[in-house]
Amino acid sequence: MTSTPDLAPVEALRKPGRAPRRSPRHPYRAALSTARARTGLVLVGAVVLAGLLAPVVAGHGPTDQSGLSLAAVGTPGHPLGTDDLGRDLLSRVLYGIRADLGIIAIAVPIGAALGCLFALAAAAHPVLDTLVQRIFDLILAFPGLILALAVTAILGPGRLPVVLVIALAEIPAFGRLLRGGILVQREREYVTAARVGGSSGPRVLVRHILPNAADPLIVQVAVSLTVAVFIEGAMSFLGVGVRPPEPTLGSVLSQSMPYLAQAPHFAAGPLITVTALVLGLSLIAEALNREVRR
Amino acid sequence: MRGYLLRRLPSALLVLLGASFLIFTILRLVPGDPATSLAGPDADAATVAAIRERLGLDAPLLTQYTHWIGSLVTGDLGPSYAIGGQVSDLIGDGLGATAELTVAALLFVIVLGTAFGILGATSRSGWIRSAIRVTTTAALAVPPFVSGVLLVLLFAVVLGVLPPGGRVSFLGAPDLAAQYLLLPALCLALPSAAVLGRYLKDGIERALAEDYIRTATAAGVAPRRLLWRHALPNALPPVVTLLGMQTGHLLGGAVLVEAIFAWPGLGQLAEQGLSRRDYPVVQDLLLLLVAVFVVVQLLTDLVYAWLDPRIRWE
Amino acid sequence: MTELYPSPSPSTGLSRRSTLLAGGGSALLLGLGLTGCRSAVSESSSAPQETDGKPKRGGILNLAINADFVPGLLFAQSGQSLQQRLIYNTLTRYDDDLTPKPELATSWTYAKDGRSITLKLRDDVTFHDGRPFTADDVIFAVKNLQNPVRAAQLRSTAATVNGFEKRGDHELVLKLAHPVNNLFDLFEFMIITDEKTVEDAVTGKKLIGTGPFRLKKWSPGSGLSLTRNDTYWLPDRPYLDGVELRVIPQADALISSLRSGQSQLSFHVPGKSLGVVKSEPKLKITDYDTGAGAIYLGVNTTVAPLNDRTVRQALAWAIDRDRLLAQTLGGYGLASAAPWPRSSPAFSEAHRTHYTHNPGKARELLRSAGHSKLELPLLHIALPGETAIAESIQYDLKQIGVHTTLEPTDGATAQKKLISQQMPALWSMGHGFAQVQPSTLAVSAYPFNEAKNTSKYRSAAYTKVVQEAWTKPETSAAEANALHERISGILLDEAFIIDLVVRGQVQVNADRLHGVALNKFSYLNLDDAYLV
């Protein structure tokens, strides 16, 4: 006997928790199709695209210097003007995006992966759990920028220390989230059901627990990207960023600081870019967050 | 409560031990050594060697480590290598300044965050809500080192109503001290305040959807009280945890903000110490920061339990 | 978080909320600071009210410095020697064309052979602790500098003093092992300290001198605060009631502090920021063209192909010194291929323009040396200003096919590499000691030291001429100049140190501050300074 599904007992409409949810077949499509998320995607997309197209769009090399320093916006050949060494700001910003994307694309995944490994270890055994917890505490407690200074002094300047510091910062963020998720999910009845259904321990973890525990991570990714941009910027500001003269959003921004009053356009480009990026990411994060919240 | 603290003590010590080892190793890995930077430009090898010996840098690392831990245990931190003065004095002064800054920032975080959160969650006027959205987003989107420079430019240089940097002790002239404190604290607080606001907003919205709110409404409790006395207390505990985390961020962020506002705190001290390879100062200071963080975590847990009566019983 | 533990029964929601309120309240209290009675801005600098331009007693001068006083380097020239002449005095003081003027020494007479000098000393000078100043203090000062631990750059000069002859308390004869022509550099350099407290001095506990200001408090890391020495030997001096040296490491913060009038004087505004300062009406910029030093491109002559002089010369031709000066130094300084400032006896326009910006010639030289493209590291200190300079150099070198990789390095590490001669192929930095007797540069400034320098450049000729110049009695100016010619010749020809811009201390001060002076070793002299 077949019967039509009853979608909405009215009581269900009362609490978001029990509300008829989107079909989780495409768990995040719903989230990403909201107006909020669309705006975010457009913003982020635009920035990323600009970065990828840097070589095409930018008229000049990011390190080509010229006599005219601090040229204003709209100077022929320099739509965004030039910096103190007469370098074209448009191309510096574009290549800056490129550089940042490069760093983030490596650092965040690494950090996330390590964090998740720790989380799995923590979930495996209570002793490991305490240990991992303390490790997270340690990382969190360590003043990141001091660490950045030290690490750079040790490894020498360049992408590596930046990547390292960012990755390190991400570890506890992801680790704690996943750990929490696993601890919650594995108490759920469907997990018991799976075990009784004969599924092996690893299979239960991979097939049942992780997919559900991973939800908050998706949000965290968006957040982490933001954090990454900031760390990169702060490090450049402290003079331990990516090796000059290669531009990054952070380095261009910090180079512009002395001229903030004299030549505001210097700071405008990178600042707007960073803002757009962060705004976009946080919009996406929010949208996802509303969706995955249980 | 004491029992709980006792239970947490070992792991806290574990963290500190790990930290001490980490700090020591990192510092020794950093190239350049105190002697050369102390010997100054144009010093010859003999001079450097003499200084190395005076500082006991020629001893094997393990000895240096144990010696350091010893100094911590006895509480006599000894003199600084390069910066000058006793380490305890240096850190004492720095701690005072940083504590001032962090606490002030924390207050801003709490006040602004609460305002953002509550208004964002409950305000009927869409205008206010979107205004808050914009503010929080901006606070999150503008890197502290930019917002800092902007604040200085606006309030100190253009308007000239606040000092651009530096610090006056609160003991001497609280009113002046407050003015010196305002900008750095604000700059430090903004991002965290935004984060807090968003969390609180979510928390309140979730709490307002709960059954017990319906119960209270059905009993005729006024909306205002619903928010303040029924929903808010439930939204707080997770926010407290977040606040604990943020305190860590604040301490970390101090490095940057203190640089921008010439605030003579631990961040500045750390940067100086590191750049001049003043091992004792940097070691003790970093360890102190870690310790502070650990303590804050403990406090957070206590407050959490205090706010949420269930914790005790589950 | 969800741990369970016994605890006192939870207090009522009221107390919970009251804590919230408390939080808000105290934050508001903080905010009250704004509306508070006094304004920190106006408080930050006090000054006598009369404004008729005449020198006036009173007022505290706030001096912004980017690095704190380092007691260990009290007797050396360090990045930050401003306080030396505030707390201490020296025997003599150069005027702008390097003629010594009396300070604690009222007069002096050289022996014919230039192997001894007789000094007459002031008899009305007392140390801050009230003890009168005598010849013994000078003897101690010299001996003190001979002690290697003091890391004094002019130790070599001090070391030539091998005998003292006291004639009463205020006359003294110094005997020299051999003639030196930079003795007055030593007298300009050597601060007169109290012997008993010297050990406290090098740890910063006690700084006792005869200078116009006495140390009130040194708070390591944040600066010195000095008060007027009411028993100063100069009558009615100083005008100022005190000086506050404030450490503001971050350049932007330092500039803000000047622009907002919080501090009235600084010598540490990075070149690239001078443009901003120029646009500020209330601030004045003074360029001491008797500069303390120069910005140079160092070359490690043991790294192939830089062991080939032709290649080094190519580099020297490659760099656009004028652009560097304009874009990274705010136009303050003197584009020059030679280390000498205009005030130096060794200065000559020909040397200054020995190398100009000529990429074509540079490429040619490279080709002649058999190179079309080079890959070299270029070390620089990771500070905004230094980085900009390095970036500029890098670009110019790229134009002649020398591709460099920048190696931003923190100060300490760079210092170590400099001293231990571990510099990579190229590095860009600043050097000092070109502003006094040219020979001092060659015997004291590390990069130029004939015995051992970072470039690892050795040459009998160089050593010979330097020694000759140094030990030439001061009396014979003509021969000295001839020797200077040869030194410059070697420096320019060998190009192991490629000078780019000779740059004095650039002083930025509020227009209400007058009468600031700086000696040749960047000791700040505020004897005649006053605020209006």
Add this chain to the structure above:
Amino acid sequence: MTARPQVVTPGEAAPELLEVRNLGVEFTAPDGSALRAVRGVSFTLRRGETLAVVGESGSGKSTTALALTRMLPGTGRVSTGSVLLDGQDLAAAGAEELRAVRGARIGMIFQDPMTALNPVLTVGRHLDEVLRAHGRQDKAARRARAVELLERVGIPEPHRRIDDHPHQFSGGQRQRILIAMALAGEPDILLADEPTTALDATVQEQILTLLADLNRETGTALVLITHNMGVVARSCERVLVMYGGTVVEDGPTAEVLTRPRHPYTAGLLAAVPRLSAPSGTRLTGIPGSPPDLTLLGDGCAFAERCTLVEDRCRTGVPPLVELTDGVRAACLPAAGRTEPLPAPAPPTRIDRPAPGAPVLEADGLRKTYKRRGVRGRGFTALDGVSLTLAEGETLGIVGESGSGKSTLARVLAHAHPSDGGTVRLRGQDITRPSRRELHAVRRQIQMVFQDPYASLNPRMTVGQIVAEPLIAFGLGDRREREARVAELLTLAGLDPAVADRHPRSFSGGQRQRIGIARALAPEPSVLICDEPVSALDVSVQAQIVGLLTDLQRDLGLALVFIAHDLAVVRQVSHRIAVMHQGRIVESGSADDICENPQDPYTRALLAAAPEPVPVKPALRKTEVLA
């Protein structure tokens, strides 16, 4: 507070206290379409009257209740009609007026006492809030009153407990506290929405008694919203039957329960298991499941599932018309008919094979959960439980929450290890199996879970869920599995086509079918059902129970059927074991246990079980006094 309209002393033939006219409620569904949850509901309530509103999930009963004081959640709004309280139209009243009414004139009690109280506020504060909301200024007086109220609703030592937090009270006590809150404003109407659903039978009994007392003593009118016919019979004079957001029948309880006019009412009554019915009686459920409000057409909401459906039923919503004996029904056929409805198919016996040899034997099982924390000492869930289960046999296990019955289920299914005792499967000891043995055991013993919402992985499709055990036990290749899944779904009474949908899009009953299909996948010989129907509507419950018994017959399964509802258990079980505080206090053949129970606890359970047979008013009184 607004001045009350003139108070009418009860007794005198007065205007209705509450008059609801043509009430309609709409929600805006996520996709923006309007969702008519309640349509044209009208009823009246006199002072001191007790009215039951009965219906299944989706019937709109709770929404109606909330709509009265305009407490509709989210997008809900009153779209039509009026709610007259002493002539004041609440549907049109302003926020402040409503606030004055809430708690002061209409008190509400909600279903889940676990979530309905604010975890961070003390009980005292809860009551204090209500009292001050209705203008009691003096704090001391408020506290005194609070203690008084707690006393009244039967909280022991109110003086001491008043400063405790909700989590320190049992479910029943929390419900009492909620009642105290509702009473605090001395309302004229007490609106109780499923006040006892979350509670054990014995506790439910007490709460109902309390409500009845209050109604009698304070003359507060009681509106009791419930899905439980037993409760209706037990405590209300009049009953309002709702379905699909409309009132389908309305009249004196006695009349409606004995001579239902509306086919739905009839079906509902038939579906309710009777404690009196002997073991092995097949429950007659109503085919299909409660309606999807978004899909409701113009016609009678019940038409889909109705046996007497006629064409005209589908064209227009039938009006609620007065029939005999003060009963009103909204059914066109019923309106025309004079003779009573044809009684639904009489209860049929299930033809089931006699139990065979024992498959599963448990002896002296023990399980204690160590509770981290203050009291350190663990909580004993199983305290020496022994049982045997034969092939083709159904062993019913009854007990109230905390009796350890769910733990027993998990231990038998090896979801949790036992701390002591032995479990034997066909004679071989499987108490602590090796990994391989465990795998084998699991093929034999499968489990159906209580909560069809929590026990299905939201991330997997139905097909994947059912296929999971097949994969785990390596049964068949991909194609074979697909075939098998389809087969299983059909077996569980689902359309195989649903295999690629996700659990969220199914109703409770259907999810339970999915769960059963999954359990059957490895062809087990023992099926352990932990409260498989307690989360389901009566009509659906009957279907699932039917399904299980059929499966047993066809597959020769041995069933462990765990439930708190004795009536259901008796119907499906050969034997019953009664659990209390981790022990089996009594066990025997289903009928014996129910006909002549030995253990006092069993008796208590039986006494507490509400039967959907009307009780004489007089009798009700005495019962109340008892």
